[in-house]
Amino acid sequence: MARKTRKKYKSKIVYLPYVIIACIVIFKVFNFQFLTGKNIINNFLTKEQGEAEIGDEIPITIPEGASTKDIAEILYKNDLIDSAVMFRISSKIGEYDGKYRQGNYLIVKGTEDEEIMKILQSGVVYTNAVKVTVPEGYTAKQIAETLEEAGVVTATEFLDEMDKGTFDYEFLADIPVRDNYLEGYLFPATYEFEQGKSPHDIIIKFLDRFQIEYNNILKGKDTKYTIDQIVTIASMVESEIQVDDERAIAAGVIYNRLKVNMPLQIDSTVQYALSTRNEIVAASDLEVDSPYNTYKYKGLPLGPISNPGEAALEAAANPDDNKYIYYVLKERGSGEHIFAETYDEFLKAKETYKNSFN
Structure with a gap:
């Protein structure tokens, strides 16, 4: 009996190392799953959801000494x-781990993970990328000049391609034949341009950005006005109005004037026709013979007079429901207006604030 007892004790000792190893393996697996799950949760909580669309170029910077986890x-x-966890695992399996190089990169959203790994390993950075900010209300000519100053493309090449190039977008379908064909559709924003890109590719960036606003604001809009007409109204709002709260009100004024077949008499349209931006429009300026002169011709101008931003597009698509027909600038430099329903109210407001313009 004593020998049997010793035998059982001995067998337990023999298997003890295997039990310990199994426990260690289970612990490591559990620990990995816990850390992985924790990372996934942290990633989910800290992920910055951007507005980029599939196909957009996203600039990123890989700093010196960045680990695969950091990247x-x-x-x-x-x-x-x-x-992030799967990217790290795939980097390890694909033998990219530790081989990524620092620098600035442009990664197209939608690129497969393995292709991103190859790009980051190659070290081919976009050192010649130029950041350009286009303000709301800039004309195509001003945008072209801004791009030329930044060394992206010459103004002449940009404007020539704008009028002669072929661009397949739903929102361009109803545009009538005119010069400055894409005026109004070069969406104002901050862009990253690689030097050496063709004028066509550069314009595509602007139109792709407008596509987002079209999808969010204009597409499927139930209105008797075409997309081009709404963009034209938005461009006038952008050029005339500086105060955000007044944009929808001013858009309502424009629609009200159109309803009663009244000349729009928008100073900015005359300035566009003259290619000037003087603060005061002279009486002689109102005589310019141009389809953009809304003092001389009733209805909308031939097309947009600037490139409106999101707020102006939103105002033109969803104008304030009011009865205003007139508006008067309060004080020079204030940007604020008084809105009036009748001509008498308009004259009184004009008299009230005339001294600020003397």
């Missing part, structure tokens, strides 16, 4: 990969 987080926060 995965950068990619995830810029919405370029679905999972």
